[in-house]
Amino acid sequence: MVAPASAVSSDNEKVPVLIQFKNKPDAQLVKANGGxxxxExxxxxxxxxxxxxxxxxALSKNPNIDLVEPDGIAQITGETIPWGIERVNAPEVHAxxxxxxxxxxxxIDTGVDYNHPDLAANYLGGYDYVNDDSSPMDDNGHGTHVAGTVLGIDNDIGVIGVSPDVGFYALKAANSAGYCSWSDVIASINWAVNxxxxxxxxxxxxxxxxTLKAACDNAYNSGTVVIASAGNTGDEDDPSVLSPADYDSVIAVAAIESSNSIAxxxxxxxxxxxxxPGRxxxxxxxxxxxxxxxGTSMAAPHxxxxxxxxxxxxxSGTNLDLDNDGTWDPAEVRARLQSTATDFGTAGKDDYYGYGLVNAxxxxxxLDQAPATEEPATEEPATEVPATEEPATETPVTDPVSSMHFSVLTIDPTSTVKANKHVFAYATAKATVVDADGNPVPGATVSGDWSGLVSETVSAVTDATGVATFQSSQLKNPTGDFIFSANGVTLAGYEYNSDDNTCTIPVSDYFSSTAALSSYLQK
Structure with a gap:
């Protein structure tokens, strides 16, 4: 299902931006210019x-400012299952x-359900930059899923994570629909480093x-290992790695299937x-x-x-301690993981597996040092039990008991802001999912694509009213159309029946932004 939108303009809006200074940030300068x-x-x-x-x-020309760029919009990268703990050989390391x-x-995600019985004992705190409070509760599900893969506790229930005793901070930068601004992500990185x-x-x-790249670089240089999912655009015209995974200071992680082939x-x-593991x-x-x-979102936490x-x-004392400071530095960690990864695909590093499958x-x-051996109880994380006894919970996915379909697909007029020379624009699409009786279906994962001015594969979870919300990337001086396609919807216990869709596929009646923006830019 496809719905396009036009870019419309408003004269009295302010632009969300990131301002990089050459030296110390000058808050008074920003305020003096009405910011x-x-x-900070x-x-x-x-x-x-x-x-x-x-x-x-004016600020772009100020000699004390390096650049002014739009506050970008990002999205959590992927959704839809766990066997990966064994594949990266984590249980053997626990032993x-x-x-x-x-x-x-x-x-840094949609928050985490820090009360979850498989996570609560390891929660150290955090912050919610979406709602500006100290309770980074997950209202999407994505961040909680990521956390379980990193650190699900060895407590004889649910799942066990790769590192079940690690302490974690939850930093909520993405909203309930899975979207986030780069400013909130940078604030989260800032909090983490501090x-x-x-x-x-x-x-x-x-x-x-x-600005995000500089934040990641500085976090890395301060001694923090930075990891990000590569993105889920592998089957698109532009399968390139997304930011921040494409920065040199960040470990970019691709996803594999259980067959060890790239997802x-x-x-x-x-x-x-x-x-x-990511599927x-x-x-x-x-x-x-x-x-x-x-998704690659599921691969990165491994x-x-x-x-x-x-x-x-x-x-300390090993030839891996390159600077002889007795501690693991980010560069040393990366070198070790690269040299010990299980090579797949083309021999050596390649564009699909990188150096290979991470091998704990x-x-x-x-490493020429004696590991702790006084806690054999950690051997029992052979609570790989979840991996063998829990698949029953996947049954509803293959044995649906009800049908669902799209009842409405809309796209709001693109919000735009125009300056002397610049127009910033983005579009918001909404897809409504209902069951066979017309009742809203919450918690369903809707997949879709942005095309036209942007090219992005996205997914979002429906809210209590059955509505999944998608926001495109923000563009500068766009001329053209934002087009959104809803490709499908999944939820355990339901089957998507496209024959029941009650909106036109594709939607052919749409507004063009080209004329409106061109008209303004000629003024």
């Missing part, structure tokens, strides 16, 4: 703000006494941002560093529940967990 400051960062000399249109060009104890991980986390895990991706959806390119990954979900998702296990080991056991082995 409303959202964040420590991790990068930058300020997130909303600026009046007339101030953009050696390495479980991530004492390591701190920051999960709280001395060891690893930052980001299962999200979007368009390039210079069809996994983005690829020279930035791919490692591969990890049909079983993990925690909000409300003390469990479920299966697919690598995050392996990094935590490696950080549990003692590198190989990474922690032969």
């Amino acid at each position: 409303e400051i959202k964040y 960062y420590d991790v990068v000399p930058a300020i997130a703000a909303e600026l009046p249109l007339k101030a953009i060009d 050696l006494g390495f479980t991530g104890n004492g390591i701190k991980v920051a999960i 709280n001395d986390v060891d690893v930052i895990s980001m299962s999200l991706g979007g368009s390039y941002s210079s 069809y959806f996994s983005s690829y390119g020279p930035q791919i560093e490692l591969a990890a 049909y990954i079983y993990s925690t979900l909000p409300g003390s529940s469990y479920g299966s998702y697919s 690598v995050t967990g392996v990094v935590a296990l490696l950080l549990n080991t003692d590198v 056991l190989a990474a922690v082995s032969n």
Whole structure:
């Protein structure tokens, strides 16, 4: 189902921007130009703000400012199942006494259900940048699923994570629909660095941002390992790795199937560093529940967990301690994971697997130090039991009991802002899912594509009214059409029946933004 939208203009709006300074950020300068400051960062000399249109060009020409760029929009990268813990050889590492104890991980996502019985004991705190409060509760499910893969507790219920004793901070940068601004992501990175986390895990991706790159680079240089999912555009015309995974300071993670082949959806390119399980990954979900998702979002937390296990080991006195400081540095961690990865595909590093499948056991082995052996109880994480006894919970996926379909597909007029020379635009689409009786279906995962001005494969979960909301990337000076296609919908216990759809496929009656924007730009 396809719905396009036009870009319309409004004269009195302010532009959400990221302002990079050459030296120390000058908040007074921003305020003097009518700016409303959202964040002032420590991790990068930058300020997130909303600026009046007339101030953009003026500040861009200021000699103390490096650049002014739009505050980009990103989206969590993927959804749909877990067997990956064994594939990365995590249980064998637990048996050696390495479980991530004492390591701190920051999960930047849709928040985490920190009350979940498989996560609560490891929760250290966090922040919600979407709602501006100290309770980063997950209202989407994505972040909770990611957390379970990293650190599901060895407690004889549910699932066990790659590093079941790691402490984690939840930083909510993405909203209930799975969208986030780069300013909120940078604020989360800033918080993580200021709280001395060891690893930052980001299962999200979007368009390039210079300010975000600087934040990731500075976090890495401060001693924090930064990991991100590559993206789910592998079957599209542009399968390239998304930001922030495409930055040199970030470990970009691709997704593999249980057959060890690269998942069809996994983005690829020279930035791919490692591969990890990413299809049909079983993990925690909000409300003390469990479920299966697919995507590079599910692959990245496997690598995050392996990094935590490696950080549990003692590198001092080994030839892996390149700077002889007695601790694992991000560059040393990356070198170790690269050299111990299980090579697949073309021999050596390639664009699909990178250096290969991350291998926890190989990474922690032969480090010339004695691992802890006094906690054999951790051997019982052979609570690989969930992996063998829980598949029953997947049954509803293959044995649907009800049907669902799309009843409405709309796309709101694109919000635009125009300055002397610049127009910023994006579009918001909404797809409504109902059952055979016309009742809304909440919790269903809707997949779709943006085309026209942008090319993105996206997914979102329906809310209590059965509506899934999608927001395109924000563009500067666009001329053309935003077009959204709803491709399908999945939910355990339901079957998608496209024959029951009550909206036109495709929608052929749409507004063009080209004429409107061209008309304005000629003024």
